[in-house]
Amino acid sequence: MSKQIAVRLPDELVEFIDELVSSGRFDSRAAVITRQVRRLQRQLRAERDAEVYRTEGDYPDLVGLAEYMSAHPVPLDD
Template sequence: MSKQIAVRLPDELVDFVDGLVGSGAERSRAAVVIRALERERRRAVAARDAEILARSGPDPDLAGLADYAAARPSDLD
């Protein structure tokens, strides 16, 4: 299910969105807005989770795992 809404955006943001659509990077204006809102939702959830973790402190059951993982070499560049 979806709902149609109207939003007023500054000209420079509309130009940016239209540039993404015009370049083929996105299918439509709606796709750009959906992607941006999904990213913002994930950011808000992550911020909430980080706040919860900061209040609760480290998990003693996972502390050893974190130490072990930090000492392991990583093949990530």
């Protein structure tokens, strides 16, 4: 499910978004915004998780996972 919202953006951002759409990189303005909001969401979750690991101490049972993920980074983009 999705909801339609209205936002005000500076002209230069709208022009940039329109360039991305007209170049074919994205299908619509909504696709640009959706991708970037999801990227920000993942980044903030990762920062929160990193803070938990930093403040809560070591997790020896997660060493293997950490080593694997260090060698196989997950891209922030879809």
